[in-house]
Structure formats: structure tokens, C-alpha cells
Amino acid sequence: MNLQPTILHLPPQLKVCGLTKPDQIQELISMNVDFLGFIFYKKSPRYVLNHMSFEEISAINHHGKVGVFVNEEMDEILKIVQQAKLNFVQLHGDESNDFIVELRQKLNPEAGIIKVIRVGNNDCDNKEKIAQTLSSNLQPVNYYLFDTDSKAFGGTGKQFDWTILNEFEIPLPYFLSGGISEENIGNLEVLRQKPFALDINSKFETEPGNKDINRIKKFKTLH
Known part of the structure; x- marks a missing residue:
């Protein structure tokens, strides 16, 4: 009799960004x-405050509201998290370990932190950067997010080489981002450690910030 535990591979959760x-949203x-x-x-x-107020964002009744920040001042992040009633802070810039530790100390204990690791085209640089981040013991971080590197800090609609992730032991659950679509969703099979969640954005838009809801519905049934 096989007494080995059964490992259940649950489908990844879904994040829609740039709302x-x-x-x-409803x-x-x-x-x-x-x-x-x-x-x-x-x-x-897709800067949300050009389209919605803090009051509108804070009134959204949802447990997974993520605020995306790029090299923002600590006090500004804390203020926005409070005013918009965010559940997660996503750090998409070059925030240091010390910055993240301090943010964790000042942030509401119930709020999570997602640290983005941007993956570029240079194979050696990629591996060094990923290894350095994963070994820096970012204990205050709840999740990593791997995204395609760009000067614009995301929203490229381009996919990086996912197989590079197989070379690392990723110590936390992670979001996978960067050009995810119906066409490449099947390629998740190449990943040894499957993502906790998929992060979709520009591939599911008719223009920046305007989502193709029907396409997202179809995609949700695939993953």
C-alpha cells in the first residue's frame, strides 16, 4: 500500500493589475x-489616481487590494495604504532590504508585502540578481513577483524566459507576470515550482487601464 501523501497542485490564483x-472592478x-x-x-x-479617488478605492469591498509602488517614499506608501485601505503593498522598484524591513515595522501588521524581481534579457545578470534577492533573507516579504524587466517598470506585455526560475529554490510563494496570455498559459508546465498566482495586465486591455473583461473571463477558465 502506498502511504505517501498526495500532493495537490491547485491552479494558481489570479491578479488583474492596472485597474x-x-x-x-465590480x-x-x-x-x-x-x-x-x-x-x-x-x-x-495606468496611474489609478488619474481615474479614481481614494474614497472610491477604499470603498471597494475586497480582501486582495494591491497597491503597486515604484521607488516611492516610505511615508507616502503608508499614507496611501491607509487612505485606500489596501491589503498588500507591491514594491516594483529598487527598494533595499533595509527599506523593506522598516516598511514592515511601520505597516499595518495585517498588510502583506510583495517584492518584485525584474528579469531581463542578460542571462548572467538575471541569475546574479535573482540569487542575490532570494538569498537576502527578506523575511518581511510575503510573496515575490517575477516580471519582465523594462525601463517603464512593467506593463511590457512581453514574456521573460520562465525556465530561468527552475535554477533556484524560491523560498516564498510567488506571482508570475510579464506577457501572460491564453497563448502561453500552457507553458507553466516547464516550471518546477509552480506560481502561487498569475498577474495579468496589458495583454488583456483594449487600451491602458481599460480591461477586456470577456477575455479575462475566458482566461480564468483556462488556468
Whole structure:
């Protein structure tokens, strides 16, 4: 008799990022999307405060509201988390370990931290950067997020080489981002350690911030 425990491979959760429209947000909530991403980076075409107020964001009744920040000041992050009633802080810039430790100390204990690791085209640089981050003992971090590197800090719609992740022991659950679509979702099979969640954005838009809800519905049935 085989007494080995059965390992269940649950499908990854889903995060839709770059949200700007309240009606689309409500549709995504009705679809049971797990994470809602709001970009608080002024240089982004999906900068949420150009479209929605803090009051509107804070009124959204959802457990997975993620604020995306890029090299933002500590006090500004803390203020926005409080005003928008965010559940998670996603750090998409070059935030140091010391910065993250201090943020964790000042942040509401119930709020989670997602640290982005941007993966570029240079194989050697990729591996060194990933190894350095994963070995830096970022204990205050709850999740990692691997995304395609770009000067614009995300939203490229391009996929990096996922197989590079197989060379590392990733100590935390992670989000996978960067050009994810119906066409490449089957390629998740190449990953030894499967993602905790998929993060979709520009591939599911008709224009920046305007989501194709029907396409997201179809994608949700695939993953």
C-alpha cells in the first residue's frame, strides 16, 4: 500500500493589475478574481489616481487590494495604504532590504508585502540578481513577483524566459507576470515550482487601464 501523501497542485490564483474603472472592478469581483492591482506610480499610463479617488478605492469591498509602488517614499506608501485601505503593498522598484524591513515595522501588521524581481534579457545578470534577492533573507516579504524587466517598470506585455526560475529554490510563494496570455498559459508546465498566482495586465486591455473583461473571463477558465 502506498502511504505517501498526495500532493495537490491547485491552479494558481489570479491578479488583474492596472485597474482604473470602477465598473470593471465590480465585474472582476463578481468573477472571484483573487487580487486587484492599483498602480500608484505617476509615470504609469495606468496611474489609478488619474481615474479614481481614494474614497472610491477604499470603498471597494475586497480582501486582495494591491497597491503597486515604484521607488516611492516610505511615508507616502503608508499614507496611501491607509487612505485606500489596501491589503498588500507591491514594491516594483529598487527598494533595499533595509527599506523593506522598516516598511514592515511601520505597516499595518495585517498588510502583506510583495517584492518584485525584474528579469531581463542578460542571462548572467538575471541569475546574479535573482540569487542575490532570494538569498537576502527578506523575511518581511510575503510573496515575490517575477516580471519582465523594462525601463517603464512593467506593463511590457512581453514574456521573460520562465525556465530561468527552475535554477533556484524560491523560498516564498510567488506571482508570475510579464506577457501572460491564453497563448502561453500552457507553458507553466516547464516550471518546477509552480506560481502561487498569475498577474495579468496589458495583454488583456483594449487600451491602458481599460480591461477586456470577456477575455479575462475566458482566461480564468483556462488556468
